[in-house]
Amino acid sequence: MSHRGRWLAGACISTLAVGLLVTGAALGPPPREGSGSSARPEVAVGAYLHYGSPGVDRMQELSHWLGGAELRAGHTYLPGDTWSNIEGAPDSLGSWARWRNARADRLFVLNVPMQARNEADVPDGQVAKLIRAGARGENDHHFERLARRLVSLGVPDTVIVLGWEMNGFNYTHRCRPDAENWKKYWRSIVAAMRSVEGQRFLFDFAPNRGIDAIPWTKCYPGDDVVDIVGMDSYDQPPGDSFDEQVTQPYGLQQQVDFARAHGKLISYPEWGLFRNGDNPEYMRDMLGWIADHRPLYHSITDYCPHGVWQCSQNPRSAEVFREFLSNEQGRGGPADFDHRE
Template sequence: MSRPSRRPVRAAVSLLAACLLAVGCSVQVPPRGALGGSAGRTVAVGAYLHYGSPGVDRMRELSRWLGGTELRAGHTYLPGDSWANIEGAPESLRTWARWRRAKADRLFVLNVPMLEHNESGAPDARVAELLRAGARGEYDRHFRRLAQRLVGIGVPDTILVLGWEMNGFQYTGRCRPDAEHWKQYWRRIVAAMRSVPGARFRFDFAPNRGIDAIAWTRCYPGDDVVDIIGMDSYDQPPGESFDDQIAQPYGLRQQVAFANAHRKRISYPEWGLFRNGDDPEYMRRMLAWIAAQKPLYHSITDYCPHGVWQCHENPRSARVFRDALRSGRGRPR
């Protein structure tokens, strides 16, 4: 999904997970605190609230709205307009780094474009040329500089959502124009960033739910260069119902099965409302799915039309989200 203008085999599953995997299963909202309170510490809750330093302040405000629920996943994006920004030029990274270092169990999640001019609408032929150049190592230096910056500001364990939604049509760093060179390029980026002393990054491979422009499995670059298998999953077609979103080819069920087969944790870096408007049933089902699957982290996209806190267009979904994630340790303010 475009952000608003920024420019810059687990062998066994729980009964609930088995229920969710059966199309047509009826699911209730998780108990209060199951996703965000002390009982849910194994799943880091996050939200995309703003790309820059205001996002840190808004994390605190959202936590208060949730009655004190701790948001352990801080999520932001590097602008894809220039190589300088992809190298980590935004000063707001220092603010996010301070937030991450304040508590040992926090996760800093950073989406990283693979190419500059990432939302320029470049044609397939041009994208293919750029991917071949990347696979030859022509852009390695940019990613070494990013790694050096992240290590230097004290976040060497950042989770990097590299080339997100690569199976789509939108971004310059997309896979379909040349899947083989895209995979080679991913591998070069990972090697360049891991070569920096002190680096302990984890790399999150996060396609769109569904087939989109290409089956995302065709873009998978290898277990040695992927640490987490994510998925961006909004309330929109393909998938007219949540059961469809589970069962569709390359949907939620296939993500979990693929991750289990490759012995990887899963994540949901982006999810939220979209084309179906204020949809409390989607919100209930998605939260129940997350509670059953226990991803490493999930991050709701919270601006209109996707959001539940910063966007007042979705009051029924906001109540579901708040009731599910609200901490039992205090009252919302």
């Protein structure tokens, strides 16, 4: 989803407290056979509420609406307009860092653009030139500065959602105009950020669900530079039903299978309602999928039309969230949540 859309996060405030945003899954893929571990560590659950410091305040407000449920994934975006912003200039990073460091078990999730003018409708030919320049290392210094900024703020373990939705048509950091050099560019960025002393970043490769402009596997830059295989998945075509969203080429099942084959955690940095409106069946199924497949974290996009707390237009889906919360508290956890009714 576009950064411009995320600036709408203060609109449509609802009085409906919903039960999604509680601990509902567990870390990573199931333990390998013979590992001797049967534990289900808790997932970090959150919501995108605002790109800046107001998002931190809204985390507290949302937790209050949820009866004190702890939200452990703080999720925001760096603006992709200028290189100085990609380098970590926004003052709000300090607020997010303080939120992260208030509890040891929290995650700070930061979407990082790979190009300036990231929503400027740059044509494919120019994008290809920019990708090749990045592959030559010409932008490495920007990402080194970002890494130093994050380390200095005390968040060296930030989850970096780098170049998200790269398989799409729109962002300047899209992959399709030159996939091979795009992968080299990703590798160059990761090397630059990992070169900074004290860093412990996790890099999250998060395409759109489905093929979109290019199959996302063609953009995958390599196991040594990816820690998490994420996916942004909204209730929209391709995939009119949730089952189709699971089974479609490059859909939810392929993400899980790909991550398992490559020994990676999974995540859902963005998900929510969209083209199909207030759809409680989708919400029930997506919550069940999350409960069954144990992402490291998930973050609902909580503004209209996607959301459930800051948006009043999805009351039936909010009821599903309440049901989820009731099952979580009353029956021992999300595994008991019947998402296929």
